[in-house]
Amino acid sequence: MRRKTLTQYLIEQQREFNNIPAELRLLIEVVARACKSISHAVSKGALGGVLGSAGSENVQGEVQKKLDVISNEILLEANEWGGHLAAMASEEMEDVFHIPNRYPKGEYLMMFDPLDGSSNIDVNVSIGTIFSVLRCPDNVTEATEQDFLQPGTQQVAAGYAVYGPQTVLVLTTGHGVHCFTLDREMGSWVLTQENMRIPEDTKEFAINASNSRHWYPPVQRYVGEMLDGKDGVRGKDFNMRWIASMVADVHRILNRGGVFMYPADKREPDKPGKLRLMYEANPMAMIVEQAGGAATNGKQRILDVQPTKLHERVAVFLGSKNEVERVTRYHADA
Ligand code: AHM
Ligand code: MG
Numbered sequence: 001m002r003r004k005t006l007t008q009y010l011i012e013q014q015r016e017f018n019n020i021p022a023e024l025r026l027l028i029e030v031v032a033r034a035c036k037s038i039s040h041a042v043s044k045g046a047l048g049g050v051l052g053s054a055g056s057e058n059v060q061g062e063v064q065k066k067l068d069v070i071s072n073e074i075l076l077e078a079n080e081w082g083g084h085l086a087a088m089a090s091e092e093m094e095d096v097f098h099i100p101n102r103y104p105k106g107e108y109l110m111m112f113d114p115l116d117g118s119s120n121i122d123v124n125v126s127i128g129t130i131f132s133v134l135r136c137p138d139n140v141t142e143a144t145e146q147d148f149l150q151p152g153t154q155q156v157a158a159g160y161a162v163y164g165p166q167t168v169l170v171l172t173t174g175h176g177v178h179c180f181t182l183d184r185e186m187g188s189w190v191l192t193q194e195n196m197r198i199p200e201d202t203k204e205f206a207i208n209a210s211n212s213r214h215w216y217p218p219v220q221r222y223v224g225e226m227l228d229g230k231d232g233v234r235g236k237d238f239n240m241r242w243i244a245s246m247v248a249d250v251h252r253i254l255n256r257g258g259v260f261m262y263p264a265d266k267r268e269p270d271k272p273g274k275l276r277l278m279y280e281a282n283p284m285a286m287i288v289e290q291a292g293g294a295a296t297n298g299k300q301r302i303l304d305v306q307p308t309k310l311h312e313r314v315a316v317f318l319g320s321k322n323e324v325e326r327v328t329r330y331h332a333d334a
Helices: 006-017 022-048 066-080 118-123 209-214 217-231 246-256 277-290 321-333
Strands: 053-057 063-065 085-090 108-116 127-135 157-163 167-172 177-183 188-193 204-206 259-262 294-296 316-319
Touching: 006 022, 006 177, 006 188, 022 066, 022 108, 022 127, 022 157, 022 167, 022 177, 053 066, 063 066, 063 118, 066 085, 066 108, 066 118, 066 127, 085 277, 108 118, 108 277, 118 127, 127 246, 127 277, 157 246, 157 277, 167 246, 167 277, 204 246, 209 217, 217 321, 246 259, 246 277, 246 316, 259 321, 277 294, 277 316, 294 321, 316 321
Parallel strands: 085 108, 204 259
Antiparallel strands: 053 063, 108 127, 127 157, 157 167, 167 177, 177 188, 259 316, 294 316
16 A cells, blocks of 8 residues: 655645645644654664753753753754744743744744653653644734744644654644654655544543642542542543653543543642643644544633743643543532
8 A cells, every 4th residue: 555645645635625835834844854853863862872961951940851952953953944934932942932034934933842751761761742833923023922822722733743662743734633654764754544533431541640649629539530440430440541751641542542631739839730831732732622632721721721921831631522521520610
């Protein structure tokens, strides 16, 4: 069987839906190429000298790993010269990255988490890259943070790569979710799953249970009922998984269902969770919704949240629709 490459898929989508103009296609292909380079660096591990700490901290006060810094550089360098972007923003940079004056500017804004699941780098567990694409508002010559602060509903594309046993790229441009596998011999991304769908019900959940004593009552109730299994109100047993790489947890959910949670908790009442709205939660929420799932912050749809700052955090409940609706209902009941 002759398989489709990413390029062919993008061109055919444009013909069918008229939603991937040349500039957006270039953007997606450049990001995909950058993910290929990151995958290459990741796979070298100790042989490439890429493991361990970079000896610096990012804007969130987290220690940066060498691969966080390398992946960020790869994405910036790949995307700065093509003329498709007005500006970029990253988990690893406090401020907006402006396109250098020597290059033309384009009409899109891109945000990314260059290397998600950093705590897994040195132990050879799946990690990934997450990205979100917005349109730059009209008549903006030098994009600022303000221009990025659009709700997730405005995303024109979102995707992630997983560097695991296989390297895959999962993409949506608003017409379903599709998965491409990196063919290392050919060096190309090949379409391997079309229109991924998340089952509406599930018997699997993902949460960092070491924080359970800090959870608020709705999360305590929801997880408690699942742990009660057959003997409790849910009347069925549940299985638990936690990879500590959102990309890998979400990828499992896209393939076989499940619910992923990173709630806010009582430790820091002013902090609405760990994950970042604009380059982690929003792209994942778009992908999950496009695959028939749901994503909320416990109170509202994540994609409807109006961001107030670039590195804003948000509580996350996403995955199988009926489960996300249930945990969201428990929040309303409380
Ligand atoms: P990172 O972007 O610094 O890697 O942090 C995000 C990651 C998610 O991928 C994952 O779901 C979560 O942090 C794991 O957190 P914990 O260490 O609390 O298990
Ligand atoms: Mg991350």
